[in-house]
Each structure stands twice: as C-alpha cells, then as structure tokens.
Amino acid sequence: MNSRDSRYFLAEQSGSVAATAVHARVLDSRTGLLLSASAALLGLLAAVGGLAAGTVSWAKRRAAD
Template identity: 60%
Template sequence: MAPPYDVVVPEGRLFLLGDHRANSNDSRFFLSEQSGSVAATAVQARVLDNQTGLLALALTVLLGLLLTLSALVVQIASWVARQRSLPAPVPLNPDPPVDAQSV
C-alpha cells in the first residue's frame, strides 16, 4: 500500500494512476518531480467516456455469429437437396434369376 500523499496538480498537467494500484509505478512514485504530474501533451491515448466502440464490437460479433449460422443452415439445406436428387442405388445381382422350368 502506498503512503498517503497530498498533491496539487499544475495547470496543463495530469496526475496518472495505474489500474492496479497495488502494483502500478504511476505518478505517486514521482512526487518529487513536478508533483508526479505529466504534461497533458505527452499523453498519447485516452479512454473515452462513451461506449460507442464497445457497442460496435458487440454488433460486429453478433453479425458474425448470425452470418455463420446462416451459412451453416444453407450448407445443410444444400446437402439435403443433393441427397434427395440422387437416384436410388440399383442393387447389383451377379446371378441371374433361376427359372424353375429350365431346371
């Protein structure tokens, strides 16, 4: 557990904390360097508040599952149609029928 700290973050800078605070080497460990803050212009990415990306991902997965299921149904239907259109197999009879009168 990190010791308690009191920080004033200067204008134009950010105080960054890691997601797993017990194991993050974040701004709390650099308090002697500009209060542990980082210039806002140095940050290369950020988390957005809206869930648009998550919704798009969920819809993409759902569409992929739907397309996979429909392809499976079409494959099964074509296999059934092909089986029905094949002629019935003709059994091979190597011995001609024996006529009782010829014996």
C-alpha cells in the same frame, strides 16, 4: 490522523507513468465498443446462417439422388 491521500502528497508519484508511455485512453462513450460487438455478432449470425443453409441444401441434394 491523516491518511496518506495522494492528493495531499503530490511529490509521491510512484504509480504514475510518463505521458509518452500512454498508448490510448479510456473514453466515456461506449458507442465504439457496442458497434464493434454488434458487427461481430452480426457476422457470427451470418456465418452460422450460411452454414445452416449450405447444410440443408447439401442434404436435400443428397436425398434427391
């Protein structure tokens, strides 16, 4: 009994799309994703650090008054 393996039935392409409909492709390398995630994390940490420094500075000025 032969399973309906698509390699043997190339005329049936019901799941395929036209090449012009493809917007991007998946790459083997994840470097771009890791760099983007690292930059986002670094930006988030910088924002939290700046907020914390501003809050501490504000609290010290308020306590001095």
